[in-house]
Amino acid sequence: MSDARYLVTASPHLRSRDSTPTIMWSVVGSLMPVAAFAVYYFGPSALLVILASVVGAVGTEAAWGKKGAVRDGSAAITGILLGLCLPAGLPLWMAVLGGAFSIGFGKIVFGGLGQNIFNPALLGRAFLQAAFPVALTTWPAVENVPWWSLRGDNFALPLMGSRVDAVTTATPLGLMKFEQVTTPIRDLAFGTTAGSLGETGAVLILLCGGYLALNNYLNWRIPASIFLSVAAFTTVLHLIDGARYPTPQFMLLSGGLMLGAMYMATDMVTSPTTNRGSWIFGVGIGFLVVLIRLWGGLAEGVMYAILIMNALVPFINRATQPRVFGTTRAKAAA
Amino acid sequence: MFDRLTFRHGVHPPELKQLTAHLKIRRLPYPKEVVLPLSQHTGKPAKPIVRVSDRVERGDLIAEADGWVSSPIHASASGTITELGLSPHPDGTFKPALYIAVEPYSAQLPRPRLVPDWRGLDRDGLLHAVQHAGVVGLGGAAFPTHVKLKPPPDKPIEMILVNGCECEPYLTTDHRTMVEYPNRIHLGVRIMMKILGVSKVVIGVERNKPDAVEALERTRPADLDVTVLPLTVKYPQGAEKMLIEAVTGREVPSGKLPLDVGLVVQNAASVGTIAEVFETGLPLVERIVTVTGLGIRKPANLIVPVGTKLRDLLDACGGMTDDAREIVFGGPMMGAAQANLDTPLTKGTTGVIVLAERECKTQDSYPCIRCGHCLDACPVFLNPQQLGKLAAAGRYDEMAAAYHLNDCMLCGCCSYVCPSNIPLSQQFAAARVALRQRKPAA
Numbered sequence: 001m002s003d004a005r006y007l008v009t010a011s012p013h014l015r016s017r018d019s020t021p022t023i024m025w026s027v028v029g030s031l032m033p034v035a036a037f038a039v040y041y042f043g044p045s046a047l048l049v050i051l052a053s054v055v056g057a058v059g060t061e062a063a064w065g066k067k068g069a070v071r072d073g074s075a076a077i078t079g080i081l082l083g084l085c086l087p088a089g090l091p092l093w094m095a096v097l098g099g100a101f102s103i104g105f106g107k108i109v110f111g112g113l114g115q116n117i118f119n120p121a122l123l124g125r126a127f128l129q130a131a132f133p134v135a136l137t138t139w140p141a142v143e144n145v146p147w148w149s150l151r152g153d154n155f156a157l158p159l160m161g162s163r164v165d166a167v168t169t170a171t172p173l174g175l176m177k178f179e180q181v182t183t184p185i186r187d188l189a190f191g192t193t194a195g196s197l198g199e200t201g202a203v204l205i206l207l208c209g210g211y212l213a214l215n216n217y218l219n220w221r222i223p224a225s226i227f228l229s230v231a232a233f234t235t236v237l238h239l240i241d242g243a244r245y246p247t248p249q250f251m252l253l254s255g256g257l258m259l260g261a262m263y264m265a266t267d268m269v270t271s272p273t274t275n276r277g278s279w280i281f282g283v284g285i286g287f288l289v290v291l292i293r294l295w296g297g298l299a300e301g302v303m304y305a306i307l308i309m310n311a312l313v314p315f316i317n318r319a320t321q322p323r324v325f326g327t328t329r330a331k332a333a334a
Numbered sequence: 335m336f337d338r339l340t341f342r343h344g345v346h347p348p349e350l351k352q353l354t355a356h357l358k359i360r361r362l363p364y365p366k367e368v369v370l371p372l373s374q375h376t377g378k379p380a381k382p383i384v385r386v387s388d389r390v391e392r393g394d395l396i397a398e399a400d401g402w403v404s405s406p407i408h409a410s411a412s413g414t415i416t417e418l419g420l421s422p423h424p425d426g427t428f429k430p431a432l433y434i435a436v437e438p439y440s441a442q443l444p445r446p447r448l449v450p451d452w453r454g455l456d457r458d459g460l461l462h463a464v465q466h467a468g469v470v471g472l473g474g475a476a477f478p479t480h481v482k483l484k485p486p487p488d489k490p491i492e493m494i495l496v497n498g499c500e501c502e503p504y505l506t507t508d509h510r511t512m513v514e515y516p517n518r519i520h521l522g523v524r525i526m527m528k529i530l531g532v533s534k535v536v537i538g539v540e541r542n543k544p545d546a547v548e549a550l551e552r553t554r555p556a557d558l559d560v561t562v563l564p565l566t567v568k569y570p571q572g573a574e575k576m577l578i579e580a581v582t583g584r585e586v587p588s589g590k591l592p593l594d595v596g597l598v599v600q601n602a603a604s605v606g607t608i609a610e611v612f613e614t615g616l617p618l619v620e621r622i623v624t625v626t627g628l629g630i631r632k633p634a635n636l637i638v639p640v641g642t643k644l645r646d647l648l649d650a651c652g653g654m655t656d657d658a659r660e661i662v663f664g665g666p667m668m669g670a671a672q673a674n675l676d677t678p679l680t681k682g683t684t685g686v687i688v689l690a691e692r693e694c695k696t697q698d699s700y701p702c703i704r705c706g707h708c709l710d711a712c713p714v715f716l717n718p719q720q721l722g723k724l725a726a727a728g729r730y731d732e733m734a735a736a737y738h739l740n741d742c743m744l745c746g747c748c749s750y751v752c753p754s755n756i757p758l759s760q761q762f763a764a765a766r767v768a769l770r771q772r773k774p775a776a
Contacts, residue, residue, distance in 0.1 A: 007660040008426075008671040014747035015345050018707075018753045072700060114701035114754075118391040129608050154447075210403055219706065256537060273706035315646035317720075324738045325575065325714035326588040 020113075023217050023268075024073030030208045031080050031263070037204055038197035042140065045151040046197050052092040053124075054079030056099020064104065066112050074113050078102050079165040081121035081263055084198025085256055085303070086128070089140045089152015089168075094132055098124040118310045119270045122303050129303075135277035139194040157255045171195045172254045176246055188253035195255065202258040202319065209262030218266040221275055225282025226261040226289075227252060233290040257289060260302035269308045277313075277320035284309045340566035341576040341715045345747045347667065349542055350503040353633040359510050360651050361637045364436050366639035368411050369421045369678040370396065371431040375476040375637065377403035380607075382432055382699030383617060388415045393444035393616050396432055399465070405478045405681075410493045410619040410639035411436040412443075412463045422674040424683060431678070434641070447734045449615035452525050462528045464608055467617035468681075473508075473572065473601030476682030479608065482600065483529045485593040491530050491716055495581060496523060498539040498546060498602040499565065499572035502665025505685045506624045508602040510635045512539065512546035513604055516553040518613070520603035523560060526614065530598060535560045537602070538577050540567045552760050561578055569743040576713050603684075618681060625651045629658030638679055645675040649688060657691040667746045674742045700754035708748035708758060714741050718748035725761035730769050739765060770773045 038046040057079030067076050069075070079099050081147025086095055102124030110116040129136045140151030171194050172183035187193050198205070211218040230251055237245040251257070256264075265271060265285055272281050285305045292301025372375055373379035380397035390396060390409040397407040413436040421431035450463045465480035485491055496519070500508040523535050539547050541564045550562045565571060565580050573716065576588045577599060584595050592599050603685060608616055631652030634767040638647060648654055662669040663683050679686070708718035716738055724733045733739040739762060748758040 006658075006671070006673055008673045009660065009694070010749075010757055010763075011662075011666070011670065011744075012750050012759070013660065013662055013666040013669065013671070013689060013694070014348075014750060015697070015755065016345070016751050016753075018751070019697060019755065020703055020753045023703075023705070023753055104450050112701065114703045174460075197449075216707070268703045268705040271704075273704050273709055273717070275706070275710070278706075320708060320715055321720075322712075322715040324716060324741055325586060326585045326590065326741070327738075 021072050021244070024077060026215065026217050027077050027082065027212060027263070028073055031077070031084070031213050033208055034084060034201070034205055034259075035080060036197050037191060037201050038084065038088075038105035039143065041142070041191060041200060042151055042197060043145075043147045043149060045140070045154050046086040048092055048154050049086050049088060049090050049095050050080060050083030050199060053083035053086065053099040056096035057082065057103045058099075059107070060100040060103040064108050069112060070112060075103055076122070078106070078120045081198075082124045083261075084119070084259060085125050085196045087139050087152070087155065087196055089138055089150070090135055091156035092154050093153075093156070093158045094128060094135060100126040101127045114269055116269060117313070118307055119264050119267050122264055122307055126307060132293065136151050139171055142192065142194050169194045171199070171299065172250075173293065176250070176254070177293070177299045182246060182250060183254065185249050185253060185292055188250070189201050193254075202253040205258040205262055209266075219275070219278050220264045221278040222271055222282045223261040225279045226257070226265060226286045229283040229286025230257065230289055233287060237294070239288075251290065251293070255293070255300045260306055261285070264302075265306050265309070270313060272313050272316045272320065274320040274322060275316060277316040279310050280320065281313065282318050284312065300304040328331045336550035339563065339580055339610055339766070340568050341713055342709055343715065343747070344568045344570060344576070345750050346567070346713050347503050347750060349567070351509070351542065353504070354506045354624050354635055355509060357506075357510070357635050358515070359514055359622055359635045359637060362639070362642065362647065364411050364440075364442060364639060365642050365646035366436055366438075366638055367643065368422050368639040369423060369431050369643060369676075370398050370407050370410065370434065370435060371423050371429050371678065371680060372407060373423070373429050374407065374680040374682065375405040375470040375478055375634070376404065377401070377478055380404060380407045381431070382418055382730055383638060384415050384432065386415055386417060389413075390415060390434065391445045392442050392725075393619055395617075401593055403478060403481055405470050406466060406617070407432070408468055408617040408619050409434060410641050412440045413437045413652070417665070419479040422677040424670060424672065424677055424680055426670060427675075436697050437763050439566050444568070444616055445745075448533040448617045450612055452528070452612040457531070460525055463611055464529075467611040469604065469607050469618050470610060470681050471601055471679065472603040472607060472621055472684065474668065474682050474684055476680070479600070479604060482598055483526065485530075489593045490596060491532050491534065491593060491598055492596040493534045493582075494523070494526055494530065494532050495538040495575055495577060495597055495599045496535065496605055497572055497574070497599055498550075499553045499577060500539060500543070500602075501567075501572040502667050502669075502684070503569075504624065504626050504628075504687050505665050506635055507622050507684050509543050509546055511603050511622055512543070513549050516549040518606045518609040519550065519602060520553055520555055520560070522607070522609035524555070524558065524600075526560070526600065526605065532598075533559055536581050536583050537562045538565050538571075539563070540565050542570060544568045570713060570743070572746065573648055573713065573743055573745060575743070588738065618650050621681060621683070623647070623679060624685035625682060625688075626685065627688040628693055629660075633653060640681055641678045643675070644672060644677050644679065647679065648675070648688070655690060656690055658688050659691045659694045662687040662689065666749065668744065697755050699756060702754055702756060705753060707751040707753065711747040711751045713745060713747060714743060716742060718762075722756055722758045725765050730765045730772075733762075733765055734769055739769075740749065742766075
């Protein structure tokens with residue numbers, strides 16, 4: 001009796017336009033200006049490194065991930081983000097390996113999209129940093145080099161020594177930490193400093209991330225709380241001892257903070273689902289960044305700060321369950 | 335300040351009301367047959383009192399209420415009872431129904447009857463008239479109106495809220511009722527005030543219906559404390575709890591009813607029907623239905639005899655387009671898709687929406703990416719993400735015990751926003767059914 005011509009689906013029969021692939025590919029799109037700036041600034045080496053880590057990430061997803069998973073765009077994001085937190089002169093095989101590790105051990109072993117605990121790109125970078133500490137902290141010089149020149153031995157063979165002596169320099173955070181030299185704020189804001197590919201150009205990253213926040217593709221509370229907490233902690237310290245501790249604006253604009261806050265910490269899968277939890281998550285990241293940068297053994301702490309807070313997300317979610325309509329907070333917790 | 339008149343969370347689906355918002359209500363010609371399910375309301379099904387081959391006139395009682403939370407059914411057309419049998423029901427099942435072969439060429443005049451004069455009746459008399467006219471909520475749930483109008487004596491009612499939100503996309507039933515019959519709404523309000531002994535009434539209307547606000551304002555009786563309140567447009571504002579929050583700022587406690595916070599909420603079309611009972615003396619035998627969607631050739635707002643079959647209604651609206659794909663009773667957010675063109679419209683059918691192929695998004699599902707958009711959408715502040723995860727694992731008890739499954743209104747906001755297209759509200763409905771079936775065994 002029923003007519004097979006008609007579809008019978010459950011309500012609601014309307015859907016919002018956003019889909020998971022739309023969100024993912026919008027993130028990819030919003031990263032394009034950041035990547036383009038890296039190429040403009042670091043030359044063809046930047047393009048090679050980003051492409052290599054994308055190849056590693058997407059290739060691994062295609063080979064071992066769920067069927068068709070490449071199309072959702074999340075592996076591409078991981079590849080680009082990993083590339084953006086690597087130095088321009090990195091041997092390409094390391095970038096490929098990092099991309100493969102990110103997706104393989106950062107995502108597929110957990111069960112694929114939506115299942116992982118840690119941000120895959122940062123996990124890949126942490127792996128590379130542990131495996132190749134020197135290569136990962138060799139920053140090519142930014143001045144007096146022709147644009148088209150490679151900024152390091154990009155084509156080095158796996159496990160062989162470097163054959164090119166590139167001119168290297170230190171990052172603003174390294175200068176601050178180990179040589180007590182402060183980089184001008186203007187250089188930090190507009191990206192004319194040494195660092196990872198996507199570490200430079202704080203303003204550009206802020207604009208690109210802002211576009212995502214306006215579309216509700218990232219939770220603005222996370223970067224906002226990171227910035228506020230970094231600013232608050234460093235302001236206090238700077239007021240206590242201005243000679244020893246840098247200014248809040250230096251801390252906000254230097255290193256990977258901007259990229260980390262806008263793009264890594266806001267990874268939907270590995271950040272809290274509740275808005276109250278997002279504030280806690282962001283404040284925690286900000287606090288850890290300041291802690292590691294000022295008192296830790298490393299110059300930069302964004303990566304570890306985010307990874308540590310990633311691990312706490314399940315607890316944060318549990319502790320910040322929403323208060324159900326028509327109940328009181330105390331009752332909801334019981 | 336007025337922009338703040340809404341509830342928290344919720345979603346903004348496309349309104350899609352322009353297809354029928356300007357169309358005057360017309361009367362549907364009587365079909366050849368009407369099918370009246372005995373269960374058209376919340377509560378126990380009615381008990382038939384007629385036999386096959388009985389002749390009935392329009393408005394005759396054919397099935398009586400079975401207890402207090404039940405409602406009688408009346409013949410919606412004059413003709414002959416041909417069958418008491420199973421009929422497809424809008425809820426997707428088959429249910430007992432009375433079939434009436436409608437008399438051709440009949441003038442469809444009801445029997446001469448005494449029209450009750452509301453002025454001369456006391457509370458009990460008015461309530462009795464409403465109950466025996468089979469009036470139920472016309473907003474979708476079809477809850478018997480007389481039950482709402484007789485709250486327990488220990489629950490004082492201080493205000494009546496008339497729900498003119500019509501927050502579901504596409505529907506313009508309440509909208510056109512308010513525009514064309516504002517006096518009827520005010521009369522219904524007056525009668526409700528008398529029954530409940532309440533002196534304050536607020537009519538909540540979303541701002542996308544300025545003509546309805548204007549009509550209600552223009553006809554507002556000077557002697558009554560009635561406020562027409564324009565509200566921000568947002569779904570699901572027409573849910574009782576959301577409307578109460580929007581108007582009064584109060585939260586109905588979890589598991590409680592509006593009357594627990596001193597309010598009675600009644601949908602605008604139902605208020606109009608209460609007035610009709612005292613204007614014509616006729617019980618609830620017809621209702622206004624919006625027939626719309628990109629899959630119907632001639633969208634319309636129609637007065638339809640209860641029990642009209644979907645097929646007849648669609649034919650009267652020029653039929654379906656070639657790319658019609660899904661037929662929904664009710665609004666597109668909460669309505670139920672129909673597979674059978676012989677399904678009759680019941681008292682609770684607010685609209686019939688024929689969705690075209692291009693409107694039906696049968697997109698792929700993806701794994702949950704924990705974006706949290708569902709938490710920001712849920713008007714009762716549940717955690718649909720967590721509930722969905724538990725539902726997929728079959729952990730229904732935990733859903734109810736730890737994550738307030740029973741507070742879910744099945745409004746569909748979470749499914750609407752989910753970028754991974756996970757059928758969250760469908761899973762929650764299924765979980766609730768499973769829990770209900772499990773209970774007697776425990």
